[in-house]
Amino acid sequence: MTTLFVSDLHLEADRPDIADQFLKFLETEALHADALYILGDLFESWVGDDDPNEHYAWIKQGLRKLSRKNIPVFFMHGNRDFMIGADFAAETAITILPDPCITEIHGQKVLLSHGDAYCTDDVEYQAVRKMTRDPQWQAMMLAKPLEERLAFAEQARAASQAHSGNIDQNIADVNQNAIENALREAEVSLMLHGHTHRPAVHEFEIDGQPAGRIVLGDWYEHGSVVRWDDDGPALNSLER
Numbered sequence: 001m002t003t004l005f006v007s008d009l010h011l012e013a014d015r016p017d018i019a020d021q022f023l024k025f026l027e028t029e030a031l032h033a034d035a036l037y038i039l040g041d042l043f044e045s046w047v048g049d050d051d052p053n054e055h056y057a058w059i060k061q062g063l064r065k066l067s068r069k070n071i072p073v074f075f076m077h078g079n080r081d082f083m084i085g086a087d088f089a090a091e092t093a094i095t096i097l098p099d100p101c102i103t104e105i106h107g108q109k110v111l112l113s114h115g116d117a118y119c120t121d122d123v124e125y126q127a128v129r130k131m132t133r134d135p136q137w138q139a140m141m142l143a144k145p146l147e148e149r150l151a152f153a154e155q156a157r158a159a160s161q162a163h164s165g166n167i168d169q170n171i172a173d174v175n176q177n178a179i180e181n182a183l184r185e186a187e188v189s190l191m192l193h194g195h196t197h198r199p200a201v202h203e204f205e206i207d208g209q210p211a212g213r214i215v216l217g218d219w220y221e222h223g224s225v226v227r228w229d230d231d232g233p234a235l236n237s238l239e240r
């Protein structure tokens with residue numbers, strides 16, 4: 001049996017091709033999996049579980065169908081959909097995981113993360129991250145009318161795109177020391193994350209011991225999945 005991992009689908013109404021591919025994935029491959037882990041940025045933006053956007057209804061239904069077939073679905077917040085809350089989790093019967101989180105797959109421990117917390121060279125981004133992950137800030141946002149939140153999300157998205165365009169590409173990637181420190185602290189030798197949209201399998205050493213980091217890709221041009229069975233994890237793309 002296989003455990004599946006995906007991240008960075010960035011689903012939005014303007015990109016129905018990605019949603020179609022993901023819904024098909026939920027109805028086919030995922031239906032035969034041990035579990036599905038979604039490691040953040042499932043949605044391009046999320047302003048609160050009360051958003052009645054019809055596009056989200058289809059995705060929620062797809063997740064709920066999978067959960068009802070007794071396939072556990074785990075979700076970790078990304079930097080776009082960190083406002084997904086308890087109502088969404090209840091509606092879809094998914095389990096929200098903390099970031100990072102240690103789990104064991106086929107007898108091997110792995111540290112799961114969205115990945116943005118390790119982009120420590122981007123000081124400006126980390127300041128925004130700290131603010132927006134504060135429960136008090138989130139409560140303040142959720143108290144605003146939906147329209148105001150949607151307008152804010154649009155602004156934040158534009159600002160984030162401008163920022164990404166302005167910074168050095170190395171700064172936007174994860175910091176290797178931050179990764180190694182996290183693995184050391186967790187006493188785990190493998191990390192699986194997304195966020196950077198740089199799918200790859202990295203091998204390195206920590207204190208003389210072999211260690212690794214698997215990076216999931218985004219779903220813009222094709223899907224990206226880690227399939228983990230008895231033979232270990234494999235990073236694959238999913239053609240449309």
Ligand code: MN
Pocket residue numbers: 040041078079080114116194195196
């Ligand atoms: Mn991200």
